[in-house]
Amino acid sequence: MEVVLALGICSFALLGILGLFMSGIQSSKESEEDIQAANMASFLISKRAAATTNSLDNFAIPTSALTSTFTNAYNNGSTRINYIDSSGQLTTVDHATYRITCLAGTNLMTGPYASQIYLMLNWPARSNLTNSAAIGRYEIITQIPLR
DSSP states (O other), rough: OOOHHHHHHHHHHHHHHHHHHHHHHEEEEEEEHHHHHHHHHHHHHHHHHHHTSSSSBBBOTTTTHHHSSSTTTTTTGGOOOOETTSSSBBOOOGGOOOEEEEEEEBTTTTTGGGEEEEEEESSSTTTTTTTTGGSSSEEEEEEOOOO
16 A cells, blocks of 8 residues: 555656646747747848848848838838748749748938847748737847948
8 A cells, every 4th residue: 555655756747747847848849939930030130231232132121222212122112921941032832941020221310330230030931820829939139320
């Protein structure tokens, strides 16, 4: 009887510890995804800042958006959904790592000397934005000087 009771207590404690490991693994996975999104946003901004006057083919932040009025960077303000791959290139949803929203341009605060850039990355790329609990999201707003 004592052995059965001891096994019951041990199994209860082990199940609790296993539950903690599972939540730790999930938390670690979410942190890794957040860091990857932050790195991608940083990459996009730094590459665009390094080449503000150069047209980079199919790059996530188009050159033309930097000097226009602050608005959607794609298709002159259209609301179409855009996707990028792991190299920061616009792509189709089938090859996408992130869904991207990008607003860029000059405004009263920046004047003609800087471009304000707002990026929002969502993942997975095929996710439904109405179910915010099932998707990851990273947002950043910054300014880059225009040369």
